[in-house]
Amino acid sequence: MNEIFGLSIIFSTIRLATPLLLAALGGLYSERAGIINIALEGLMLAGAFTAAAVTHYSGSPWVGLLAGIAAGVAVAGIHAVVCIEFKADQVVSGTAINILFLGVPALMSGALFSSTGATPQIPKENLMPWTPIAMAFALVLLTWYVLYRTPFGLRLRAVGENPAAADAAGVSVARVRYSAVLISGALAAIGGAYLSIGQASLFTRNMTAGRGFIALAALIFGKWRPVQTMLACLLFGFAEAVSIQMQGVAKIPVQFIQMIPYVLTIVVLAGFIGTSRAPRALGLPYSKE
Amino acid sequence: MKLVRELIFPLVAIIAAFIVGAVFVVLIGDDPIETYRLLIGSALSWPDGIGYTLFYATPLIFTGLAVAVAFRCGLLNIGAEGQLYVAAFVTAWVGFTFAGLPGWVLIPLACLTAILGGAAWGAIPGVLKARFGSHEVINTIMLNFIAVALASYFTQYFYKNEGDAIMQTKLIGLIDPARGLTGENAHIPRLGEFIPGFPERIPLNVSFILALVACAFVYVFLWRTKWGYEIRATGANPTAAEYGGISTGKQIVLAMAVSGGLAGMVAINEVLGYRYRYYDGFSPGYGFTGIAVALLGRNHPIGVLLSALLFGALLRGGLFVDIFTDRVSKDLVLVLQAVVILFVAAEALFRSSFGRFSLLRRSKV
Numbered sequence: 001m002n003e004i005f006g007l008s009i010i011f012s013t014i015r016l017a018t019p020l021l022l023a024a025l026g027g028l029y030s031e032r033a034g035i036i037n038i039a040l041e042g043l044m045l046a047g048a049f050t051a052a053a054v055t056h057y058s059g060s061p062w063v064g065l066l067a068g069i070a071a072g073v074a075v076a077g078i079h080a081v082v083c084i085e086f087k088a089d090q091v092v093s094g095t096a097i098n099i100l101f102l103g104v105p106a107l108m109s110g111a112l113f114s115s116t117g118a119t120p121q122i123p124k125e126n127l128m129p130w131t132p133i134a135m136a137f138a139l140v141l142l143t144w145y146v147l148y149r150t151p152f153g154l155r156l157r158a159v160g161e162n163p164a165a166a167d168a169a170g171v172s173v174a175r176v177r178y179s180a181v182l183i184s185g186a187l188a189a190i191g192g193a194y195l196s197i198g199q200a201s202l203f204t205r206n207m208t209a210g211r212g213f214i215a216l217a218a219l220i221f222g223k224w225r226p227v228q229t230m231l232a233c234l235l236f237g238f239a240e241a242v243s244i245q246m247q248g249v250a251k252i253p254v255q256f257i258q259m260i261p262y263v264l265t266i267v268v269l270a271g272f273i274g275t276s277r278a279p280r281a282l283g284l285p286y287s288k289e
Numbered sequence: 290m291k292l293v294r295e296l297i298f299p300l301v302a303i304i305a306a307f308i309v310g311a312v313f314v315v316l317i318g319d320d321p322i323e324t325y326r327l328l329i330g331s332a333l334s335w336p337d338g339i340g341y342t343l344f345y346a347t348p349l350i351f352t353g354l355a356v357a358v359a360f361r362c363g364l365l366n367i368g369a370e371g372q373l374y375v376a377a378f379v380t381a382w383v384g385f386t387f388a389g390l391p392g393w394v395l396i397p398l399a400c401l402t403a404i405l406g407g408a409a410w411g412a413i414p415g416v417l418k419a420r421f422g423s424h425e426v427i428n429t430i431m432l433n434f435i436a437v438a439l440a441s442y443f444t445q446y447f448y449k450n451e452g453d454a455i456m457q458t459k460l461i462g463l464i465d466p467a468r469g470l471t472g473e474n475a476h477i478p479r480l481g482e483f484i485p486g487f488p489e490r491i492p493l494n495v496s497f498i499l500a501l502v503a504c505a506f507v508y509v510f511l512w513r514t515k516w517g518y519e520i521r522a523t524g525a526n527p528t529a530a531e532y533g534g535i536s537t538g539k540q541i542v543l544a545m546a547v548s549g550g551l552a553g554m555v556a557i558n559e560v561l562g563y564r565y566r567y568y569d570g571f572s573p574g575y576g577f578t579g580i581a582v583a584l585l586g587r588n589h590p591i592g593v594l595l596s597a598l599l600f601g602a603l604l605r606g607g608l609f610v611d612i613f614t615d616r617v618s619k620d621l622v623l624v625l626q627a628v629v630i631l632f633v634a635a636e637a638l639f640r641s642s643f644g645r646f647s648l649l650r651r652s653k654v
Binding site: 104 | 316318319365367420421424426427430432435438439442446574577581616618620621622626627628630631634635
């Protein structure tokens with residue numbers, strides 16, 4: 001029992017929380033601006049695959065990371081155009097993107113590497129094990145600052161709570177929402193890139209394994225606020241770390257530990273522990289009258 | 290005119306998806322025409338192509354109907370995947386726990402379990418929404434993961450065959466090699482048993498007929514019953530429905546339960562008609578494809594049937610593309626699915642040229 005709660009569990013909690021945190025912060029920008037982002041999973045996959053493939057070719061994880069971010073922004077751009085321009089149902093669009101990026105990396109890797117969804121192994125010296133962790137936690141502070149201390153943050157929140165009022169005050173609802181969704185693509189993609197060129201050393205099929213949804217859960221559990229979201233990610237990362245360490249020695253089945261984030265989200269959303277209120281205009285397309 | 294409009298948009302979405310798919314095929318260095326010929330040809334050959342296309346379409350009809358019923362109530366059920374996992378597990382459980390029962394009792398009992406299991410799991414987000422106002426999308430996503438984890442837990446700790454490395458339960462039905470019993474009292478017949486010239490090795494089974502019946506049921510339920518009317522009224526305008534004396538909370542729970550029950554019927558095909566056990570991770574995302582099926586089918590049973598057949602054909606054809614082209618894998622089908630959803634979702638893209646932005650309210654879909 002001692003080693004379970006030792007120093008190693010703290011490190012692995014931080015490592016496991018990092019991709020969740022990056023994606024959840026991404027989701028935060030989008031959702032605080034009023035655009036539901038259940039595409040986090042797909043955005044992470046886009047970032048993870050692109051980062052691994054480009055790192056493999058270029059030999060530089062920085063180039064890989066940048067390419068991953070570009071991919072995330074491009075894919076988020078699809079979500080943004082479909083949701084903002086064509087006022088499509090945001091959940092439906094997100095679902096489509098998740099399905100798309102289950103398929104695209106597998107299709108591309110078959111062509112590029114003649115594999116069924118994996119990229120080649122990246123040598124250890126070309127990995128990026130620490131930078132994304134630092135970025136993730138720095139981004140919590142930055143996000144807090146941007147959200148609550150800058151004009152952009154004020155507009156972002158206004159657009160998510162009451163777009164008509166923001167519009168009347170001269171804020172371009174569409175422009176703010178576009179920026180928010182693109183930022184969310186970039187952050188989720190860094191989260192994905194950390195999985196493929198940080199934690200692991202290659203991309204494997206569906207390697208996010210639902211982390212985009214856990215990030216979404218953390219965002220809701222953290223009440224759409226940066227610091228609380230970070231704490232939620234650490235909690236869920238801790239749950240995952242414990243379930244990994246307890247594999248084999250466990251008296252408690254791992255399935256129950258894996259369920260924790262999901263059950264907590266349902267409970268908190270129903271208002272059993274405090275309340276978690278979504279931005280008021282979340283999911284509603286805005287059109288000028 | 291209305292019918293034409295209803296047909297044009299889905300067709301444009303399908304064509305657009307095939308064009309995007311072709312771009313991908315060219316990008317990865319293969320021949321799109323050859324790929325599509327393989328895809329469609331292998332899905333329509335007799336008897337294997339047609340047989341497997343219908344077999345893959347069966348679960349998609351159920352999940353497509355499930356999503357459509359919820360959608361008519363203004364709810365987006367992303368949870369069909371979890372509902373069908375719960376249903377498959379409890380159906381298998383009935384199948385091996387009451388293995389000694391004669392078939393005419395056991396099979397209906399197992400079918401009923403499938404429906405009720407899915408309905409119960411589907412009703413949870415309905416109750417949460419009606420009672421606490423929490424969003425069904427988030428709850429159904431979370432319940433998907435919980436469903437899979439629970440089924441895997443019970444399989445691993447209680448119902449696995451000793452020493453079996455694969456995560457699957459025992460077989461259903463009465464099994465006694467000494468008496469030549471292979472559990473057939475729990476199996477539903479394959480269509481090959483009735484259709485001359487249609488081989489029995491093709492797993493297409495009676496649940497396909499059930500799926501057609503379910504289409505008819507959904508039509509009658511939604512458009513010919515009081516419950517259906519109230520569900521549609523709730524979906525079209527909850528405030529007006531409430532003023533009209535409809536308890537919208539009840540309709541939400543009812544719609545989610547019916548939706549879950551339909552998703553649960555996938556278990557009849559999977560457990561009683563195909564694998565004869567619960568198998569961890571059996572679904573290649575039937576619940577999610579159901580969203581594409583329902584959207585493309587414009588949330589109408591006939592549309593759902595047609596688009597399920599299309600996606601069934603793609604699943605079947607995808608396997609052949611995987612094997613017989615040099616570079617394209619069956620994941621092409623996922624891309625086609627996703628692009629169809631995107632185009633149907635972004636309908637304004639087509640409608641703008643018809644000047645019909647006003648038709649975009651979700652309740653009109």
